[in-house]
Structure formats: structure tokens, C-alpha cells
Amino acid sequence: MNIESRKKALRHFFAKVVQPMGFKFTPDADLVEFLLEQEVMLEVKHGVPYCPCQPLRHERARDMQIVCPCIPFHRQHFDAIKRCWCGLFVHKDVVDPDTLPQLSAKEVGLE
């Protein structure tokens, strides 16, 4: 299966999911390419496009929480830091994603 074709399809599906939640693809185009490529390879390996930056626990219920886009399962956390964990998505108003630090839920007072 062709990586670029699959990335294009994932962009199509993901955009529709994250938009109503107030997110968009990060303006960092290189990061989008890299992360989507990792997700395509994870999908080839596991059948599902998991987040490239979170651990698979090999427990279905928990692993479902890191299927991209995983924003719904981490809504408060990601809204607080204006990005998702791996940075593929950022809040719609974000212009410079480099200014968004990668803070854990604990660090922003959650959990």
C-alpha cells in the first residue's frame, strides 16, 4: 500500500473529526508529514493509526484512547495546552506551534 495515498486519506478523515472540536492540523508542515508517515506505518503494523508518541498497553479499551485523532479522550488536557500530545493538531487560533510546550496533564493541574 502506498504511504502518500494513505496519508492523503488520513488528512481527509482527520480534518473532519478535529474541526468541530476547535482543532486544525499544525501549521508545521514537516511535522505533519513525519507524524502521518509514522501513523501509516503503525496502521500497517497494527491495523489502526495509533498516536506515534503514546504507549500501546496491549489492552483494547486503553489502546482505543490513543487512536488518532485521540483528542476526545484527552479533551481537557489538550484544550489546556492548545495542542494534542504529539502536536499533529493544534487549536484553530495557533499561528506559531513552536511556542506550545509539551506539558503533561499533571503539569497543567489535571489528573
Add this chain to the structure above:
Amino acid sequence: MKKVIVYALSTCPWCRKTKKFFTDHEIPFNYVDYDLADQTTQEGIMRELDAAGASGFPFVRIGEQVIVGYQPDGFSAALGL
């Protein structure tokens, strides 16, 4: 010199940046790529993450301090750079 341990994922760009940070600053560190490790190692790593209340990578231990996420300022501060 504080001991530095990095738990990472081979698929994660922030983990790569984290490793690069320590390499660039010539700080020796050990790392484990969780996704490439065997089951026992994975279970051990997850126990550590759960104990620290973390659920993402990179997971960095600098001495006694734990930093989750790519945080170069945090790394510098913990190392006293």
C-alpha cells in the same frame, strides 16, 4: 553528574529531540525505545509511568526528578546548566 534515563518511542519526533538535547549538551544518558522493547521491559516502563502519573513519551528521569514531554528548559534546569 546526575543520572539521565529516557523512555522513548522510536516513532516519536519529540523523543528524538530529547535524545538530541542530551547528545548536543554532551550529557551521557541511557534510553529505552518502549515500542521496540520486550514485554517484560514494557510492563516495567508502564509501571514507572503509572507511578509518576504519566501517559506519554518522552519520559525523562534526571536524578530523582521526572520530566514528561520535550522540555529543554526543564532539562537544563534539572541538570543545572
Add this chain to the structure above:
Amino acid sequence: MSDGFVRAISAADVAPGGMKAVEFDGQEVIVCNCGGKFYAIQRRCGHMNAPLDLGTLDGPYLTCPMHCAQFDVSSGEALSGPVPAEFGDAMVPARLGQFLQNIGMMMQHVRTESIRTYATKVEAGWVQIALKSTQ
């Protein structure tokens, strides 16, 4: 008929975003309406032959209802393979469990192939399909 195209279905019968299975020349074909552009593909999934018209169409992307393989209907390209099933923790009768395990093992060897597409054109409100497939 002389140009190799055959009337398959009235364009009005396939709403935008929709798809309809038709049979002609002994072949099962699906006509898809992607925002006004019509595509024709083989009906059977390139994975395990499930009827793709029972799946979902989103833009040019079709998802098979059986195991969720995805295809681009404009090119027939297979984009992703089956999504692994999960049966939960409930106790399963021994023979059923064995059967499912066997099927699962065999499915590891099944590839998801790209699907045949057919050239289409719309003339006088009819979607016409070329008898000869493009692949």
C-alpha cells in the same frame, strides 16, 4: 454501444455521496457519486469479497463494512487493510473459539488488493460504463 459504453443506471438514482450496485454484462459493479463525479468499481472488496455498497463512502474513500479496508474509488487503490476484530472477554464455546482462531490465523495471509475500476461517462442523464475494465 458502439463506443464500448453501456447504460448502467440513471444518474438521478445515485445521490451525491451515495452508491448503488448494478449488474451488467454478468459483472457486479458499484456506481459511486462523489460530489457529482461518477465512478464505477467492482462490487467485491479486494480483501475478502464483501459487498462494498453496504459500506460507507466519504468523498472518494470507501470503507468496506466487513473488516473496514479502505479504497479510493477514483483509482481503485487499496489504502488500508482490515482492522483487527476484538471479541471481548466473554466465554466462547470451545468449537466456536477454535473456529474463530482458525479463521483469524488464515486471515493473516489474506492481502488487500486494489479493486478494478471502469471508465464512466454521463450522457443524457444516464451513467454509462465501459464494458472493458481499466485495470
